[in-house]
Amino acid sequence: MHTVLSSASKQVTMGHDQPFVIIGERLNPTGRKIFQEKLRADDLSTINIDVADQVAGGADMLDVNMGVPLTDEPALLARAIQLVQSLTDLPICIDSSVIEALEAGLKVYQGKALVNSMTGEDERMDIILPLVKKYDAAILALPNDETEIPMLAADRMIIVEKIVRRVEKEGISLENLIIDPLAMPVGADPENVKNTLETIYLVKEKYGLNMSIGASNVSFGLPNRHALNASFMPMAMAMGLTSAIMDSRTPEVVQSVRAADLLLGLDPWGGNWISSYRAAQAQ
């Protein structure tokens, strides 16, 4: 199963036989006080730096979230997307929990976007899926519903099944459905990452769907997060994870992904691995 995302001039393909798709997570004001204040003052300049850093770090796509409280999020997100598209040709993941913001973003986006995200709640799917269809986008879906985030893989799979059926019913091709197998902090429960890995394995086995995950969440609240993030990626990739919204500015983490690509046969003969080594040597 191949999911093709694009900008006006560039395509990225997600698939179990494709190199891993790194979606840079940095364009997100949550927990970034200065960035928030600037955005509230209508100053989008931080975006230029964050785009440049993530492109240089090796991102394949960029997530754009403009969730700043007490602002006009739809307008802000639309402007941010236009700005990012003027700075890079990487495809974008439009990230908001506000439906109006998702639509505002989709309206101005050039290419085929990934919409981040919807849950398995009926009322969310009823509103978001028609948008996804209308704008011919792909959708990232989280297997949780109105009551809770299920911890066990088997419980998550029940909601995945519900989402798959609903997407099919809407007449959207399953290529355009990307499941988020839910990364929870291992510091909050020692079983959290095992449950995530099991979910990844089951989604691949049962549906062959592409998957993307908020990878940095696994190391929340722990020291030396880069090392944990870098260790998590190859494990998840070996289970069948095809993409992540993740830290694309830390070489240690990006390299672990590219190494796993090679080790898993997704970078045949090490073409990408060797050429990025040469590029680094030349600098």
Place this chain on the structure above:
Amino acid sequence: MSDVLTEMYEQTMAGNAPRVLELTKQGLEDGLTPDSILFDALIPALEEVGARFERGDYFVPEMLIAGRAMSGALDVLRPLLADTGAETVGKFVMGTVKGDVHDIGKNLVNIMLEGAGFQVIDLGVQVSPEKFVEAVKEHQPDILGMSAFLTTTMPMFKVNIHELNKAGLRDGVIIMVGGAPVTQEYADVVGADGYAADASTAVRRAKELIAVKRGK
């Protein structure tokens, strides 16, 4: 200080729940008062855990297991403390708002509140406005705490406060809000009485607000 209390302090900080439970029972058998166990061992241990967390010397799992160790001891002590009629520092009703399932931050705040001697009633996640109103009516807490992790669920603060107003309960309770995207400014806009950026600050702020209220 007795050896039991010293060891209890150390084992609570280390998050050794089974040992803390043993020591609590042993301490009571040896004639220690529930008050002494709480105020001379458990609360100081959690205060130190909170201070270290704030400094970046302690991490989330360490705080969670220290909290768990204390909770185990509190289960034994609570009925005894009720018998002695000891006044709690304050009663706190806590919940994550409707539409939101995030609970790690809320749980950390609960731990620090219990560690500071508060009685905490946790309503869990996805708490509807009706449930908040009911809980305030039933438990008559000093403080109602609401947590939200998403910019889309934060507006529930305002909805909940409005519902409390309608039920005539707003003025009787202090309202605190928190969560990753929440700011002091936002707390002011929705009409909350207090905001804190992290668990330790939340405890300090809660104590200040109660002092002001009880001073009236």
